[in-house]
Structure formats: C-alpha cells, structure tokens
Amino acid sequence: MEDSVDVQSAMKQRAPAVPEKNPGAISAQEHALKMKTENLNLWYGAKQALHDASLEIYDSSVTALIGPSGCGKSTFLRCLNRMNDVIDFVKIKGEVRLDGEDIYDKDVDPVQLRARVGMVFQKPNPFPKSIFENVAYGPRIHGTASNKTDLEEIVVKSLKRAGLFEEVKDRLDEMGTGLSGGQQQRLCIARAIAVNPEVLLMDEPCSALDPIATAKIETLMDELRESLCIVIVTHSMQQAARVSQRTAFFHLGKIIEVDDTTTMFTNPRDVKTQDYIMGRFG
Numbered sequence: 068m069e070d071s072v073d074v075q076s077a078m079k080q081r082a083p084a085v086p087e088k089n090p091g092a093i094s095a096q097e098h099a100l101k102m103k104t105e106n107l108n109l110w111y112g113a114k115q116a117l118h119d120a121s122l123e124i125y126d127s128s129v130t131a132l133i134g135p136s137g138c139g140k141s142t143f144l145r146c147l148n149r150m151n152d153v154i155d156f157v158k159i160k161g162e163v164r165l166d167g168e169d170i171y172d173k174d175v176d177p178v179q180l181r182a183r184v185g186m187v188f189q190k191p192n193p194f195p196k197s198i199f200e201n202v203a204y205g206p207r208i209h210g211t212a213s214n215k216t217d218l219e220e221i222v223v224k225s226l227k228r229a230g231l232f233e234e235v236k237d238r239l240d241e242m243g244t245g246l247s248g249g250q251q252q253r254l255c256i257a258r259a260i261a262v263n264p265e266v267l268l269m270d271e272p273c274s275a276l277d278p279i280a281t282a283k284i285e286t287l288m289d290e291l292r293e294s295l296c297i298v299i300v301t302h303s304m305q306q307a308a309r310v311s312q313r314t315a316f317f318h319l320g321k322i323i324e325v326d327d328t329t330t331m332f333t334n335p336r337d338v339k340t341q342d343y344i345m346g347r348f349g
C-alpha cells in the first residue's frame with residue numbers, strides 16, 4: 068500500500084489544482100452545492116453495503132471517494148445516477164438530491180438523469196463503433212443536435228474538451244476500440260460529456276492505464292472541473308491528493324470523514340482515516 072510520505076509529496080505537486088491563498092478548501096461560499104446525499108442506506112439482498120452515508124458534493128470541483136476495497140465507494144457512486152436500480156435485489160433508503168431535487172422521486176426518468184449525471188468506468192468501454200459514432204451516440208438518442216452540422220460540431224467540441232481531438236481528427240471513422248487504452252478512456256469521457264452533463268462520475272478511471280495516460284486524464288479532470296462537478300473513486304491516495312479539492316473517506320460502508328483534501332491528508336480527525344492514510348490498513 069502507498070505510504071503517507073508519497074501522499075505528502077503528491078500534495079506538493081498538485082500546484083495548479085489549488086489556489087495558493089486557500090489551499091484545497093471548498094466551501095458553500097465558493098462553490099454551489101450540486102448534489103447531496105442524506106442518510107443513504109443500501110442493501111444487496113440481506114447484506115447492507117451503505118450505512119447512513121451523508122455527503123455534500125460541490126459544483127466546479129473534484130470530490131474524491133477513498134477507502135479500502137469493498138468499503139462501498141462504487142456502490143455509493145452508482146447511487147448518484149441510479150445505476151444500482153438495474154440490480155433487482157438492491158434496496159435503497161435515504162435521499163440523493165441533485166440541485167435540491169430527489170433523484171429517486173418516481174417522476175424522475177433515470178435515462179434523463181444519466182444524461183445530467185454521466186459516468187466513466189474503470190475499464191474503458193467504447194462501443195464497437197467509429198470514434199465519431201461513439202461521441203455522437205448520446206446527442207443522437209437525446210436529440211441534442213438538430214442537424215448533421217450541429218452533430219459534427221458537438222462531436223468535435225467534445226473530443227477537444229476530452230483532449231483527444233488532435234490525436235484522432237484524421238481518423239474519426241475508425242473504430243473506437245482500436246485506440247490505445249488511454250485514448251479509449253478519453254473517448255469515453257468525450258462520449259460522456261457530449262450530452263453536456265452537469266456531474267461526471269468516474270469509478271477508478273485510471274486503474275487500467277499507464278502513468279502517462281493517467282497523467283493526461285488527471286490534467287483533463289482539472290480542466291473539466293471548471294465547468295463540471297466531478298466525483299471520482301480512486302484507490303490511489305496520491306491521485307486523490309493530486310486531483311481533488313474535497314475527499315471523503317469510506318470504511319465498511321460508512322463515510323468516516325469528509326474534508327477539504329489538504330486537511331484530510333495532512334490533519335485527519337478520525338483515527339481510522341489516520342491509519343488508512345498512514346498505510347496501516349487497506
């Protein structure tokens with residue numbers, strides 16, 4: 068496991084992400100509250116995976132979810148765009164709000180919700196279609212583009228925002244699955260942002276990538292957060308330290324501690340957080 072020394076040095080390297088006068092601090096005054104969970108409980112059959120998880124998630128920033136394997140990070144993340152709904156033995160209690168509205172309300176259409184709250188997975192999963200069609204897919208099904216020129220514009224803009232356009236502009240009709248792993252993941256990000264989501268959920272988006280591809284995605288997250296609310300699950304504390312402004316520490320299905328990232332890694336309050344950050348378990 069990673070040790071605290073690495074995390075401390077990662078904190079020092081994250082210069083561009085943190086304005087100097089107020090390192091890492093995120094507050095309601097600076098950023099609007101975007102999502103909020105309140106006493107969220109989730110069961111897989113008889114097994115409870117989340118216990119009263121309450122978290123505030125702010126706009127225009129990156130929130131990192133960290134904690135040992137199996138502590139409920141992915142489960143929690145999937146609750147934010149109702150991806151757990153597709154599992155029929157899942158029971159959920161509590162609230163998840165997006166701009167103040169309960170996303171589990173019966174009037175909310177999960178498909179529309181997932182356009183507002185997009186997701187990028189651990190393993191890049193482009194469709195077996197062309198690069199162009201991967202990105203055009205969402206705008207097509209949501210009817211965002213009114214004509215072909217509009218659609219092309221959205222595809223180009225999304226690929227540019229995802230930092231991929233220059234690498235693929237001469238081969239948009241080639242298969243997305245033929246790209247390198249890092250390019251595939253940026254294609255999946257382009258696909259997710261093509262429908263203009265307000266929130267982007269990322270579940271260990273770099274764990275299948277090499278360090279160079281990882282660095283590209285991390286830089287990208289820092290650019291995207293200006294116009295997006297990002298929630299990332301990461302098993303790497305260094306990554307959380309580099310990319311996020313707020314961090315929540317999960318343990319056995321509970322949120323043990325949440326704070327601005329600098330405080331979390333330099334001055335954690337809870338002994339379990341301290342132990343985890345010091346690499347004593349995990």
Ligand code: ADP
Pocket residue numbers: 111116134135136137138139140141142143154
């Ligand atoms: P993490 O992402 O932190 O590693 P998960 O959210 O994947 O943790 O898992 C939390 C707990 O819920 C674990 O005990 C895991 O075994 C269980 N779990 C996750 N997904 C399912 C599922 N589809 N069915 C049953 N149990 C699950």
Ligand code: MG
Pocket residue numbers: 140141142300
């Ligand atoms: Mg997980």
